[in-house]
Amino acid sequence: MTPAPLAARLRVPSGPLFFPVTAYGPDGSVDLDVYRTHVRRGVEAGAAAVFACCGTGEFHALLPEEFEACVRAAVEAAGGRVPVVAGAGYGTALAVRYARLAEGAGADGLLAMPPYLVVAGQEGLVRHYGEVAAATGLPVIVYQRDNAVFTPPTVVELARTEGIIGFKDGLGDLDLMQRIVSAVRAEVPGDFLYFNGLPTAEQTQLAYRALGITLYSSAVFCFAPEIALAFHRALESGDETTAHRLLDGFYRPFVELRAQGRGYAVALVKAGVRLRGLDVGEVRPPLQEPTEDHVKQLARIIEHGYALLEEDA
Numbered sequence: 001m002t003p004a005p006l007a008a009r010l011r012v013p014s015g016p017l018f019f020p021v022t023a024y025g026p027d028g029s030v031d032l033d034v035y036r037t038h039v040r041r042g043v044e045a046g047a048a049a050v051f052a053c054c055g056t057g058e059f060h061a062l063l064p065e066e067f068e069a070c071v072r073a074a075v076e077a078a079g080g081r082v083p084v085v086a087g088a089g090y091g092t093a094l095a096v097r098y099a100r101l102a103e104g105a106g107a108d109g110l111l112a113m114p115p116y117l118v119v120a121g122q123e124g125l126v127r128h129y130g131e132v133a134a135a136t137g138l139p140v141i142v143y144q145r146d147n148a149v150f151t152p153p154t155v156v157e158l159a160r161t162e163g164i165i166g167f168k169d170g171l172g173d174l175d176l177m178q179r180i181v182s183a184v185r186a187e188v189p190g191d192f193l194y195f196n197g198l199p200t201a202e203q204t205q206l207a208y209r210a211l212g213i214t215l216y217s218s219a220v221f222c223f224a225p226e227i228a229l230a231f232h233r234a235l236e237s238g239d240e241t242t243a244h245r246l247l248d249g250f251y252r253p254f255v256e257l258r259a260q261g262r263g264y265a266v267a268l269v270k271a272g273v274r275l276r277g278l279d280v281g282e283v284r285p286p287l288q289e290p291t292e293d294h295v296k297q298l299a300r301i302i303e304h305g306y307a308l309l310e311e312d313a
Contacts, residue, residue: 001166006109006139007165007193009083010049016218016228017195018047019056021270022070024281030066032073034280038222038273039077045225050078054111056085056219056266056301061284068101075106085141089113092128094136103136109138110170114148120229122154126161133163143197145170152176152183159188168217178211199265200255202231206243209235219265220254223272230312242312248304257297263287264294271295273304 010017015025016240020042023034039050053059053067053076062070071086080085088095088103088110099110112132120128125148133140140163144150150158158164169177177194184192196208205216214235221228227250234242247286267283271290272281275298281291290298 002178006085007191009108010166010193010215011016011191013048013215013232015046015048016221016225016232017049017051017215017234018042018221019051019054019219019220020074021266021273021278021280022053022057024284026281028284030062030070030283031281032069034278035070036073036077037073038278038280041278042221042225043078043081045221046229047082047221047225050084051111051217051280052073052084052086052107053281054085054113056217056252056269057087057223058266058284058287059087059089059113061287064097064101071102071107083108085109085111087111087113090116092131096130096133098138099132099135099138100101103138107138109165110136110138111143112140113143113147119147122151122263125150125280126154126157129158129164130161132159137163139163139165141166141193141195143168143170143198143274149176150180152179155180156187159184159192166195168195168197169208169213170197170199172198174207174211177208177213181211181213200251200258202228203255205252206247207233216310219269220251220272222269223276224302224305226309230309233268243310245308246305249308250301253296253301253304257301259287259295260294261290264290268294268298272298274313275299 020038025030025031053070075084084107086107088098129142194213196205196213198204201216218228231246258268265288268290
């Protein structure tokens with residue numbers, strides 16, 4: 001674990017937050033060498049943090065021992081240059097187990113994903129995330145999406161919980177997020193972190209910035225780090241011309257392609273990494289690979305995105 005507190009290291013990011021894919025070999029097993037290369041390249045390209053074995057990293061498909069090995073490999077590849085945050089999820093007992101595996105592997109923090117399948121009440125959600133936070137010394141970011149949706153009073157309670165430092169939104173309800181941000185600001189002293197965690201978060205980040213939410217996940221960074229960095233710089237500098245240029249010419253076409261297949265938020269990203277020359281293997285079931293035509297469309301979108309960067313240069 002790196003000595004600097006995670007919250008302080010994330011508060012003013014130097015670049016996008018990197019959510020690497022998990023590499024598999026031809027036999028379907030985890031390929032740690034390729035995974036280290038993927039993570040190392042992302043860190044060297046300018047990622048502000050590595051979020052290992054989360055949604056884009058197919059957390060759902062990893063055995064506990066594979067998860068631990070991947071988190072350890074990500075920590076090794078990052079080499080302390082940026083923090084490494086690991087996913088943790090399923091029911092409370094398993095989430096605690098994954099949290100402890102991540103701590104043992106050297107992670108700097110946890111992204112606590114929704115409990116498996118059940119739609120729980122607010123009291124149950126508070127108990128769940130409280131137990132995950134209490135299980136290790138790692139700071140925890142709570143992930144809102146799917147079956148884990150929180151009211152503002154619940155997020156206030158989470159923000160008061162020792163060990164919970166932030167809230168990542170994958171729901172996209174801006175009215176709810178404004179009320180959450182307002183309630184926590186009014187009732188909890190200190191700086192609670194917020195993240196835009198929607199798929200291809202760049203597409204909605206201008207709206208989230210209006211709420212004061214500047215942190216966001218970038219799956220595009222996995223396969224087109226230069227484009228992701230250019231967009232991040234445009235946001236930070238207030239360069240709306242470049243931001244709109246990339247949104248119109250790259251991100252919107254990518255999002256529209258992503259919408260053509262279930263699971264493409266992961267499978268299309270992994271195809272993009274392969275197109276850029278690193279063989280990270282295919283997705284594991286129940287996800288499925290993009291069609292050949294969709295991969296060809298992706299290649300054209302990536303090519304056009306880089307052409308936009310050359311025009312700006």
